[in-house]
Amino acid sequence: MEIDRKAAGKAFSAYVQAYDPQNPKIALKIAHTYRVAALCETIAQSQSLCSADIDLAWLTGLLHDVGRFEQVRRYGTFNDAESIDHALLGARILFEEGRIRDYLASPDEDELLETVIRLHSVYRLPQQLGTRARMFCHILRDADKVDILRANCETPLTDIYNVSPQALRTARVSPAVMESFARRQATLRTLKKTPVDNVVALASLTFELVYPVSIRVVQQQGYLQSLLHFETDDPATAAQFAQLRAEMDAYLFAHTQA
Numbered sequence: 001m002e003i004d005r006k007a008a009g010k011a012f013s014a015y016v017q018a019y020d021p022q023n024p025k026i027a028l029k030i031a032h033t034y035r036v037a038a039l040c041e042t043i044a045q046s047q048s049l050c051s052a053d054i055d056l057a058w059l060t061g062l063l064h065d066v067g068r069f070e071q072v073r074r075y076g077t078f079n080d081a082e083s084i085d086h087a088l089l090g091a092r093i094l095f096e097e098g099r100i101r102d103y104l105a106s107p108d109e110d111e112l113l114e115t116v117i118r119l120h121s122v123y124r125l126p127q128q129l130g131t132r133a134r135m136f137c138h139i140l141r142d143a144d145k146v147d148i149l150r151a152n153c154e155t156p157l158t159d160i161y162n163v164s165p166q167a168l169r170t171a172r173v174s175p176a177v178m179e180s181f182a183r184r185q186a187t188l189r190t191l192k193k194t195p196v197d198n199v200v201a202l203a204s205l206t207f208e209l210v211y212p213v214s215i216r217v218v219q220q221q222g223y224l225q226s227l228l229h230f231e232t233d234d235p236a237t238a239a240q241f242a243q244l245r246a247e248m249d250a251y252l253f254a255h256t257q258a
C-alpha cells in the first residue's frame, strides 16, 4: 500500500492550523508529533522492514496524538485522568468521523492504524494482539517514550509538576518507587507520592523500551543521564540517585551490547 507522505504531512499541518499553533501547548504537541514520526521511521528501519511498512510506522507517529488538539481545545489540559482518553479521542476523530481519508486514500490499513493509535498510551498491551499489530504498537510506543523523555527534560520540572524549586530540592524518592525501579519496571502512577518520584518515573520509562535502537537514541540524547543526576540539597536523596544511576547503567550496559 502506497502512502503519500507529503500529502499526509500537509493534511496534518492543515488540521493543526485550526488549533492555534502559536499556543505553546499546541506548538509542543506539533513538535512532539514530528519527532515521534521520525523516531518511528528510525526504529522501523532498524528492524529492516519493507519501505511500505516503514512509511506505515511513520504514519502512526504522525497520527498518534491527533486527539491531543481537540483535548486541549475542549478541556485546556493534557491530563487524560482529568479530561478524556486522548488516544481514544484521536481514534474516534480519525476512524469514526472519517478524517483518516485526509491522510490516506486506501482503507487497507485502517484496522491496524486504529488499533495502534488506540493502544499507544495504555499501560500494557492486550495479550490477544496479533504479531503485526503488536510490532507497530511497540514501534510507536518506543518512539513516544523516547520523545517524552526529551520533552520533559526541556521543560523545567517545577513547571511540569507545579512544585517549588525548594520542594523539589528537599524531597526524597518513596521506597516503593525505589523498589519498582530496582525491579526494572515503569513506575505505576499510584506509587508516586513525592515530587522527585516523578523524575524517577520518567527515567523508568527506559525499562519499557523494546528495541535496542530506542535505548541507543535515549543514550545519545543524554536526557536520561541528566534526569538521574538530579540536583538535591538532601544527602539521603543524593545517595538514592547514585543507586538509581548504578542500576540504570547496569541495565543500559546489558541492553546495548549486541
Ligand SMILES: [Fe+2]
Binding pocket: 064, 065, 086, 087, 120, 121
Ligand atoms: Fe499520546
